[in-house]
Amino acid sequence: xxxxxxxxxxxxxxHAGARKQGELVVxxxxxxxxxxxxxxxxxxxSGCGKSTILNIVAGLLxxxxxxxxxxxxxxxxxxxxxxxxxxxxxxxxxxSALGNVMFSVxxxxxxxxxxxxxxxxxxxLRLVGLEGAEHRRPAQLSGGMRQxxxxxxxxxxxxxxxxxxxxxxxxxxxxxxxxxxxLLELWQRTGQTVLMITHDVDEAIYLSDRILVMSxxxxxxxxxxxxxxxxxxxxxxxxxREPRYHELRAHLLDFLTxxxxxxxxxxxxxxxxxxxxxxxxxxxxxx
Amino acid sequence: MVPDRVRxxxxxxxxxxxxxGFWELTSRTGSPxxxxxxxxxxxxxxxxxxxxxxxxxIAVFAWEQLRDPFYDRGTNDKGIGIQLAFSLARVLTGYVLxxxxxxxxxxxxxxxxxxxxxxxxxxxxxxxxxxxxxxxxALFVIKDSSAASIFVIFVCSLWxxxxxxxxxxxxxxxxxxxxxxxxxxxxxxxxxxxILPAAAPxxxxxxxISIGISWLVIVAAEMLVGGTGVGYYVWNEWNNLDxxxxxFSVLMIGLVGMALDRVLALLARFVAYDG
Numbered sequence: 001x002x003x004x005x006x007x008x009x010x011x012x013x014x015h016a017g018a019r020k021q022g023e024l025v026v027x028x029x030x031x032x033x034x035x036x037x038x039x040x041x042x043x044x045x046s047g048c049g050k051s052t053i054l055n056i057v058a059g060l061l062x063x064x065x066x067x068x069x070x071x072x073x074x075x076x077x078x079x080x081x082x083x084x085x086x087x088x089x090x091x092x093x094x095x096s097a098l099g100n101v102m103f104s105v106x107x108x109x110x111x112x113x114x115x116x117x118x119x120x121x122x123x124x125l126r127l128v129g130l131e132g133a134e135h136r137r138p139a140q141l142s143g144g145m146r147q148x149x150x151x152x153x154x155x156x157x158x159x160x161x162x163x164x165x166x167x168x169x170x171x172x173x174x175x176x177x178x179x180x181x182x183l184l185e186l187w188q189r190t191g192q193t194v195l196m197i198t199h200d201v202d203e204a205i206y207l208s209d210r211i212l213v214m215s216x217x218x219x220x221x222x223x224x225x226x227x228x229x230x231x232x233x234x235x236x237x238x239x240x241r242e243p244r245y246h247e248l249r250a251h252l253l254d255f256l257t258x259x260x261x262x263x264x265x266x267x268x269x270x271x272x273x274x275x276x277x278x279x280x281x282x283x284x285x286x287x
Numbered sequence: 288m289v290p291d292r293v294r295x296x297x298x299x300x301x302x303x304x305x306x307x308g309f310w311e312l313t314s315r316t317g318s319p320x321x322x323x324x325x326x327x328x329x330x331x332x333x334x335x336x337x338x339x340x341x342x343x344x345i346a347v348f349a350w351e352q353l354r355d356p357f358y359d360r361g362t363n364d365k366g367i368g369i370q371l372a373f374s375l376a377r378v379l380t381g382y383v384l385x386x387x388x389x390x391x392x393x394x395x396x397x398x399x400x401x402x403x404x405x406x407x408x409x410x411x412x413x414x415x416x417x418x419x420x421x422x423x424x425a426l427f428v429i430k431d432s433s434a435a436s437i438f439v440i441f442v443c444s445l446w447x448x449x450x451x452x453x454x455x456x457x458x459x460x461x462x463x464x465x466x467x468x469x470x471x472x473x474x475x476x477x478x479x480x481x482i483l484p485a486a487a488p489x490x491x492x493x494x495x496i497s498i499g500i501s502w503l504v505i506v507a508a509e510m511l512v513g514g515t516g517v518g519y520y521v522w523n524e525w526n527n528l529d530x531x532x533x534x535f536s537v538l539m540i541g542l543v544g545m546a547l548d549r550v551l552a553l554l555a556r557f558v559a560y561d562g
Contacts, residue, residue: 060465078468090462094484094560103480107470139561157470 003069004033005193006057006161011066013052026052027220030066032212034161039187039194041204042222044214045256050197051087054165057195058084070160080108083159085167089150091138097149098134101125101156108157124156125149127189128182144175148182155186164196168203177236180207188233201252205245206234213255224255307342314341340531348531349538363523365515367539373515375543377433377508378501381440385497389445390490393452394478397486403453410450418443418504422511432512436505443504444497451493455486487558495551502544517543 011030014023026049034040044050055061057068059078068075070082078084091100101121109117125134128148138146147167154162167183168176184207187194198204204211205228213224228248230239239245289297340348356368396403418439425435459482467477509518517540524532 058469060468078465079471080469082469084465084469086462086465088462090466092463092466092481092484094487094558104466104470107472137560 003072005036005038005071006034006195007069008032008053008057009067009069011053011056011068012064013049013056013061014064025219026217027214029221032222032225034193034195036193037191038210039196039208040210040212041196041198041208042212042214043198043201043204043252043256044220045199045216048214048217048220050214051165054084054163054195054197058082058163060084080157081160083154083157083162085147085150085154085162085164087165087167087169089138089146091146091149091153093138096135096137097125097130097141097145098122100138100149101153104153104157121152121156124152127155127186128152128179142175144171144179147171148179151179151183151186155190155192158190159192161193161195164194166197166199168198168200176203181236183207184233201249201256204228204252205230205248206236206239211252213252226252310339311341311343314338340534345531345534349535352532352535365520367517367520367536370515370517370520370536371539371543374505374509374517377437377516378440378498378505378547381437382444382498382501384437385441385444386448386494389448389493389497390452393449393490393493394456394482396449396453397456398478398482403457410446414446414450416442418500419507419511422508426512432514436508436512436516439508440501440505444501447496447500448490448493451496452486452490455489455493456482458489459485484558484560488555488560491551491555491558495548495555498547498551499544502540502547506540 009031010028012028013026014028015026016023030053032040042050042053052061056063057075059068059075059082075082091097092103095103098118098121101124102117105112105117105121109120112120122134125131128151130145130148130152133141133145138149141149147170151167154164168179171179180203186192196204196207208228211226211228212222213226214220215223226248230242230245352367356366358364358366359369396406421439421442422435425438426432429435429438463481463485464477467481472480505516506518506521509516510522513519513522517536521533521536521540524530524536
């Protein structure tokens, strides 16, 4: 049986509990696959460990048990095969926008000439609409522009799979929609395989082919796989007029709010830290 | 409206004028105390209260000195330029040697918790030692007064740079290191292309403190070992009771110290970044 391109198998993360309280299970039995060229979103509340899963897939963190396979090979360390778009952009502040992209491209293609590296990097900055801002440093860019540099940087190394950790989390709503559109365009153009983390239901539906819904942590699981079958290229406005969009949205929101209540029960008997209860209602009012 | 900078400058000039004017007027007239050459001078100096030279006298002296700063009329009569050059050469030699040790060692300490813990007791004990306390040992081991003062400069400029480098390296954001890891950069490349530029502002701060301390210490060191240098010059002119020269050289020490600090501040601006 052929495994999917990215295959995550029985991933589990536990923290040693404080003062002999036993182990705290962040999540367990996390198994899913992402096919080549697919855009998959992992959605869940803060604290369910979704960022941890992404970091394990990236190789930046290690799992307590379970495996991550990319193209049939086990992931043990971070590498160029998996590009990461970080939540807080992680640009090097002493380099310009272009310098940041070139830095990554040079690491990916050490054999390229400087002109080749620069051409390639400029092309990707142009694709995210940053022409003319190449020589500005991150501190001189707006939050949205910084995140776009981060996106250009990750796409420019053309990794086997792109991992995004709430890439739009720190942006205002208007900037977010613009950059989501740019991201979609870039994704369609390059045919990248993408695994994205988010807590925004609308973002997940608009962007992904498939949504993995996580239950609340601790002891989180993947509770549901939801296929998003709207045809591409998608239009935000036409999507909003689809009754099925609203059905899906209501279903996801319902699940996310339900699941936080359900997972309260086992939490009562397992000794662990108090649940961040107010968060659930806060989340509902946002989306 | 007068711009703030101009107003500050005018105020500075006003304060300087008031200070010098007060000094000028409160000093009694008459010749400043100089090394008396005859017996009548000795008698006079016994009855006359010694006083500081007036600013105008110092200005005249300074003008004469600065017109020919590099004259050399024997061991005990060299121009201020030559003396400052001797001191600067010692400071820069000791300082550069210290950097060559402090920056790489600071990197090692900053990158490894074990090294940090292992070397910390030594640093904590050695750091508070007054650099001049090393002088007897240095003279005994090196047997050369000039090299001994270079060693003292080396010791005193080592610590601020070492500690700042270690601190800067150890506090590089893990986010930047994660970027390096996802790009599969080697340890050496990570150190040179990510950690070094990230820690550069902190390292430069250490280097700036180091050069300041070096310039403070060289004067004292040269007073101890004598021979050449601006510290020796100050002490020698005090022994000659030439207070014009003493005040003048004190001012020159301040000016050179300021210049050294300015150079390091410029370098710091070159590696600075926001965020």
